[in-house]
Amino acid sequence: MSDNLLEVRNLVTAFDTDGGQLRAVDDISFTVPRGSCVGIVGESGCGKSVTAMSIIRLLPQPMGKILGGSVLLNGKDLVTASLEDMYRIRGGEIGTIFQEPMTALNPVHTIGRQIAESLAIHKGMSPAEGRNAAIELLRRVRIPAPEQRVDEYPHQLSGGMRQRVVIAIALACTPSLIIADEPTTALDVTVQAQILDLLRELREETHASSILITHDLGVIAQHCDSVVVMYAGRIVETAPVRELFTHPTHAYTRGLLASMPRLDTPRKTHLPTILGQVAGIGEFAAGCRFCQRMGRPADELLERPPMKEISPGHLVEACPVCCP
Incomplete structure (x- = not known):
């Protein structure tokens, strides 16, 4: 058996638009070893969520x-x-935790019914068995008074509780990959840490x-074993x-690491920022896309830099400008 539970190899995902077919994920490869947590980080528009939806084929x-x-x-494509x-x-x-x-929860069904639905589909549980299992799952994700909450609707719960319900649904059938x-989107800092x-x-x-x-490199540092950095639909470093x-x-x-606030940063100091923004999907260059952001001429961005291993497990897109 391979040491990797998941292997993504040369994945290319595109969307058909009125302006033609546009690549949102452009030939990326990474692995998820068994029992490990792999973080994917990058700005909005870099292809992180599209990568996730491609894995589970929910595009x-x-x-x-x-x-x-x-x-x-597990070897199955x-x-x-x-x-x-x-x-x-x-x-x-x-x-999957969305x-x-x-929006991930159905507002017209109780949370108990939504958890039990997954158990009925994958484990063949009866409604009564599913309800009892849902109560236990709510207790497992530390929702207080699970016997009461199981019959409530999503709008009756706080944001943190709703996220715990989504986690309970994702874990209901004991998946090998989460x-x-x-x-932690839209949750306050304390609840983020709890989740x-x-x-x-x-x-x-x-x-x-x-x-x-x-988006949070602090979360990556605390909770992940390895990290994949995505930019403009490509992996630039892992x-x-x-x-x-x-x-x-x-x-x-x-640039991402430099923009993180630090405890030793003097008060009222301006944080460093990365100039410019991620190009639109229809404007991606064939060559180094970070150089494109930095204003390098288009006629110099015709060839994609190769991935280079600079130390065991450490690969980087070897652009001579971005990685001198």
Whole structure:
């Protein structure tokens, strides 16, 4: 058996638009070892969520398409799997925690019914068995008075509780892989910490692997074993988390780390920022896209820089300008 639970190889995902077919994820590769947490970090528009939706084949239809590559879960290619297999894998082998719990939950069904639905589909539980299991799952994710909450609707719960319900649904069938797409969006700092600690404890308890998508490098440092840095639909750097924070190599990675606030920063100091913004998907250059942001002439950005391994497990897109 491979040491990797998930292997994403040369994944290409595109969307059909009125302006033509546009690549949102452009030939990316990474692995998720068994029992580990891999963080994916980058600004909005860099392809993080599209990568997650490509893995579980939940791209908007009919516009979203996987054009190439493979996604191997325990050796099975999810790109070529049948829809029937994907229905079994989603929720069964892969649990997904979506970005916004209010839209992830159905407002007209009780939370107990929504948790029990997954158990009925994947484990064949009866309504009574599903309700009892839902109560236990709510207790497991530390929702107080689970016997009462199981019959309540999403609007009756706080944002933190709704996110815990989404986590309970994702973990209901004890999946081997958990994908958490910015699971602390719109939550206050205290609740964010509680949710992230809960995720870590549940992952350790079930021995599951996980992918954590976030903008927050502090979260990556505290909760992940390795990190994938995405920019404009590509991976520009990937490394064990300690190695990345100690020896960031790509200019984009260094810019992200420099923009993090620090406890020793003098008060009222302006934080460094990365100039410019991520190009629109229809404007992506063929060559180094971070150089494109920095204003390098288009006629010099015709060839994509290769990925280079600079130390064991530490790979970087070897642009001579961004990685001198």
